[in-house]
Amino acid sequence: MIKQLSQQKRAVVTAVLLVASFLSLTSQTMMVTALPVIQQEMHVPLTQAQWLTTGYILIIGIITPLSSNLYEKFTNRQLFLSTTGLFIIGTFLGSIAHSFAILLMARILQAVAGGIIMSFQMTTLVVIFPPDKRGTILGMSGLVVASGPALGPTISGLILDFFNWHYLFILVLPLFIILWIVGLITFPNFSQPKPLKIDMVSVFLLLIGSSSALASLTLFEQGFLIGLAALLIGSGLLYIFGKRQLQLKQPLLRIEIAKLPSFSLMTLVGMLAFMVLIGTEQIIPIFVEKVVGLNSMQAGLILLPGALANAVFAAWAGRYYDAHGAKRLILCGISLMVLAAIPLLFMTKTTPIWLIVIAYMIRMIGNSCVFSPAMSEAFVDIAPANISHATALNNALRQVAGSVSTTLMVVLADIPASLTQGVHWSILFTFGLLFIMALTFKYYLKQKSA
Structure with a gap:
């Protein structure tokens, strides 16, 4: 049935899935700039409030491995409509939440749906397009995966400057309802469910x-x-x-695919890139709000140039990968992220805001040069029958890595008496991640040429 999909139908599927993924991923990090506000309003410590972001990523990491079985057990249409429907329920619950427990439950429901949507999107795009288009298509997916979380804090900051935090849910709700209706009307059914026993x-x-x-x-x-x-x-x-x-x-998950060097090593590179991405965009708003004294909107705007640069370069990186491969892209990306970490490592209350903006933008450009090519390279040796399992495992490991990163970044920032020193510790932690990333990619190139 997939071969019978017209170019127009492929375009519809791609557009609907990318928009759904973007909205769910943006919602994932919209809480970042809201954490200080929610912490103060609900009288909870920062380490508890950060579970609204860390918990979201954690749940995605837990639920994503199940998505490979769901993809095979149900039709693609059933899966899309049910998961977007679940996201709508979670978003509605968040819009009326007045206690931390209810708010956390809303985020959990969003995360369950978001984890399935993300894997469903990647699996579907890999399946419905030929291998020679994989870099471009996964570049578009990588654009969404990177720019969604990167734009979340900026959008959140703008919203919080005019409304209370409930509007982080209220404004997303009608968008997802419209998307569900569009999917109901236009989303084609191109998969055949199998009689699987979970x-x-x-x-x-x-x-x-x-x-x-x-x-x-x-x-x-x-x-x-x-x-x-x-x-x-x-x-x-x-x-x-x-x-x-x-x-x-x-x-439940064909973990034997992890024995493939291309999949295991490049998935690790992608995980490390995501840890740097999600950890940096978590810690910078906390620093500029609590140390520099900026408001939520200003904190969000600081991240905007980096998010936009990430989106532009992610799309370009996918096309470059199809033409030239991953080597130059990833080496360049790692170098840029290391360069950008230097001014972030020495941030103080008096550091010019423009320097933080430029450093973050360079780091996001570097990240886009690593993340999308690493995802594409991870799938080069995956058999078609294992694509849904490879996607689920890749996404699960990446989200778990993101959860570890956000938790450790906040914990490290909270250890010293000075938050400024704590932020320096967190940025130093990303240096370690980049060092491991470089060694992993060097080993992969050696294995590939052997």
Whole structure:
């Protein structure tokens, strides 16, 4: 049925999925600039308030591995309409929330839907377009994946300057309702569901294991032993999950694809790039609001040039990759991110705002040169039958990495008595990520040429 899709139908599917992904990813980080406001209004500590962003990414990381089975079990039309419908429910709940618990529940529902939408988008685009267009198509996907979270804080800052934080949900709600209606009318059905049986034991192991392992990052603040216990329990359950997948005829996730060097190494590069992206855009608004004294709108505007530059270069990087490959792009991108980290590492209350803006913009340009090509390169050796599983695993690992990054960046910033020094620690942490990224890519090039 996919071969019968006309160019017009492919364009409709691409547009609808990219818009849905953009809205869900923008919603993911719209809370970043709102955290200080919500922290003050709801009288919760920053480490608790940041679960509105970290928890969102965590849930996406947990739910994404399930999406490969959902993609095969239901038609693409059923999956799109049900997940966008769930996002609408979560957004509506957030628009009327007046307690932190209800607000967190709204974010969880958004995250469940967002995780499925993101994997569904990537899998569908890889499937309906030929391999020689993969770089361009995944470049468009990468544009959305990078620019959505990058623009979220800016949009949020503009909204918060005129309205209260409820409007972060209220203004998104009609957009998603319109998108659902457009999908209902125009979205074609081009997939055939298979009679799959979802292994509930695997679901349990994945949910509890991932939750425990990732929650341990925050639990370490409450006590070393409780954090260590959560980490060990989570890691043990995930190990059992992995062993079980190798034994099942219909695994929840075909993790054997991780044995492919192109997939495992380039997915790691993409994960590290996402950690740098999401961590930096989390910590800069906190710094300029709490140290420099800017308001939410000003904090958001500081991120805007970087977000726009990221979007432009992500689209260009996809086309360049199709023509020339990943090597020059990724090496250039890593170099730019290292260069941009230097002024961020020495930020103080008196640092000129223009310098922060330029440094962040250069870092986002560098990130776009790494992120999209890494995603495309990760899929070069994936068989068509395994695309949905590769997409699910790639997205899950990236979102887990993002959750780790946002948690560690906030925790590191909160450790010293001075927030300025804490932010320096957080930026130094990204130096380590870039070093690992460079070593990983160097090893990949060596393996590829062998």
